[in-house]
Amino acid sequence: MPPYTNTDMRIPALLLLLLLSMAAAAQGLPKEYPAQVALLDSVMDQQGAPGLERLEALARKEEGGMLNRLAALYRLRYAALRLTGPKPALETELLRQYTTFNERQEEGPAVQAMAYLSQYHWNSGDHERAFEWGLRTYERCAALDGKSFPPKWNLLYELASKFYHYRDFASARQYLLEALHSGSPVQVPSPFNVMNTVGLCYRNLEQYDSAAHYFESAGPLVDTVRQKVWTGIIQGNLGITYHYQKRYALAEPLLRADIDLSVREHKVFDNRVKSMAILAELLFETGRGGEAQALLASAYALAQERRLQENYPLMNELYPRLARAALARGDQASAARWLGLAATTKDSLFVRLNALKVLGVKFRLEAERHAAERRSFAQEQRLQRYTRNGLIGGILLLTALALLFINFQRVRFRFRQQQAEAELRAAETQLAAFTQVLQEKNRLIERFNEELQEARQLPGDSEETLTQLRSLTILTEAEWEQFRRLFEKVHGGFLLRLNRKLPELTPADIRFITLSKLQFSNKEIAAMLGIGLVAVRVTRSRLRKKLGLAEDVSIEDVIREI
Numbered sequence: 001m002p003p004y005t006n007t008d009m010r011i012p013a014l015l016l017l018l019l020l021s022m023a024a025a026a027q028g029l030p031k032e033y034p035a036q037v038a039l040l041d042s043v044m045d046q047q048g049a050p051g052l053e054r055l056e057a058l059a060r061k062e063e064g065g066m067l068n069r070l071a072a073l074y075r076l077r078y079a080a081l082r083l084t085g086p087k088p089a090l091e092t093e094l095l096r097q098y099t100t101f102n103e104r105q106e107e108g109p110a111v112q113a114m115a116y117l118s119q120y121h122w123n124s125g126d127h128e129r130a131f132e133w134g135l136r137t138y139e140r141c142a143a144l145d146g147k148s149f150p151p152k153w154n155l156l157y158e159l160a161s162k163f164y165h166y167r168d169f170a171s172a173r174q175y176l177l178e179a180l181h182s183g184s185p186v187q188v189p190s191p192f193n194v195m196n197t198v199g200l201c202y203r204n205l206e207q208y209d210s211a212a213h214y215f216e217s218a219g220p221l222v223d224t225v226r227q228k229v230w231t232g233i234i235q236g237n238l239g240i241t242y243h244y245q246k247r248y249a250l251a252e253p254l255l256r257a258d259i260d261l262s263v264r265e266h267k268v269f270d271n272r273v274k275s276m277a278i279l280a281e282l283l284f285e286t287g288r289g290g291e292a293q294a295l296l297a298s299a300y301a302l303a304q305e306r307r308l309q310e311n312y313p314l315m316n317e318l319y320p321r322l323a324r325a326a327l328a329r330g331d332q333a334s335a336a337r338w339l340g341l342a343a344t345t346k347d348s349l350f351v352r353l354n355a356l357k358v359l360g361v362k363f364r365l366e367a368e369r370h371a372a373e374r375r376s377f378a379q380e381q382r383l384q385r386y387t388r389n390g391l392i393g394g395i396l397l398l399t400a401l402a403l404l405f406i407n408f409q410r411v412r413f414r415f416r417q418q419q420a421e422a423e424l425r426a427a428e429t430q431l432a433a434f435t436q437v438l439q440e441k442n443r444l445i446e447r448f449n450e451e452l453q454e455a456r457q458l459p460g461d462s463e464e465t466l467t468q469l470r471s472l473t474i475l476t477e478a479e480w481e482q483f484r485r486l487f488e489k490v491h492g493g494f495l496l497r498l499n500r501k502l503p504e505l506t507p508a509d510i511r512f513i514t515l516s517k518l519q520f521s522n523k524e525i526a527a528m529l530g531i532g533l534v535a536v537r538v539t540r541s542r543l544r545k546k547l548g549l550a551e552d553v554s555i556e557d558v559i560r561e562i
Helices: 015-024 033-047 049-059 066-081 088-103 107-123 127-141 150-167 169-180 191-204 206-222 226-246 248-264 269-285 289-305 312-328 332-352 356-386 390-456 462-471 477-489 494-500 507-517 522-529 533-547 555-560
Strands: none
Touching: 033 049, 033 107, 049 066, 066 088, 066 107, 088 107, 107 127, 107 150, 127 150, 150 169, 150 191, 169 191, 169 269, 191 206, 191 226, 206 226, 226 248, 226 269, 248 269, 269 289, 269 312, 312 332, 312 356, 390 477, 477 494, 477 507, 494 507, 507 522, 507 533, 507 555, 522 533, 533 555
């Protein structure tokens, strides 16, 4: 989700330089910060670094030097946007600019410098520090209005892009909606882009009505030939949303138009592959399996040709549908292979969904705020002590020290409490994500399991394939150990209390009770432990006997009370 740049609106460099020179000679360059930002954004979009250098040379003749300093900052931003690895000299210069603007109490440029530091760290690969600077930027610019601080919408959009990259769609949606309503005088130069991304956030959150609303609203805003690429993108996104709503008659023409425009007009190959996969599923659902088979074969060939296999979200759309096509033509071996690739892709996506970096940054910022409050309080106390004399001063000094000690203990307790809460939230997030991945894999396998059962009459090694499918959902020893650690963090002391109350339990009994605590069904427990439903029922019956439960007492109630 790259930031919007109006790169197609180009003015010859000599003409722009002539205009700037005439303006400087006639009435001077703009003095107000919003007008200076508008000028610099225009020069950067149209000419890049060379235009900024010429503008900086003109700005040196102006009194005050604000435009000169801003032009230098924009040249650093230009370098940061094109960064392919760490460049310490660039980071040092950005920090120097940020410090200078802070010391001069120039709030707008200081916030811009913070945003460019975030972009520098993102492009150099240090995403954690990019989030840190991005959230600091948000805290500073939240108090500024879009009229006095025109870059506000773009800084919000950049922060949303980072959350979107890590698939935190709820946070991305929040910042995008703030960008749309930032009140910038330009009213967001690319509203169709922002609204399209808001629609994507809603769609990934499975709020399809809201997603369709934003896609439908974004389409009419694309009104020039230069922006025509967005017509196909938005049509494709709207078509996919209609498909998820099972509004097939509306979805099909939009998907076909996107497939055509993606390559014929814009060479957006990943977009084409995704729309082809979704359209193929639509064709299956509407009884046109032959056309769906051909379309999926073309989609996979294009993905190979363009080397898109590392695009995990894209392949997560394609592999399951290829497995369905293989089952439909009776090729169980290919179905198992595609399904295995789908499971591997989903695991890769899970690794990427690491929200702990963001949580760590938020926690560190909170801790720094508390430290700043403590420093401020200590300074006030020192000032009060210096104004007292004699005995009164000594008494107040002792009182102040006592208050400091009490406050320190209270702050330290609150700090530790917040740290424990943050660790618990992180563990809950990991446990929920871990169990969700297992459940999604179970549902995926179950679906193809049912289709494979229906296809048993077809020739081939269906029994062997069925065994392969079932084995994909088994909870291995390594996965169980990870699961147990997360469970113990969220439900602290449960396993210890269970061992004390029922020391005769076997490891299998403990796993069964742990999964029952999380309210998994018998079918899900069987899949995770790699056993049959009959074995699950036998384990449940054996546990009831060990616990000595009456017929009217639920084993789940007993587990909840442990």
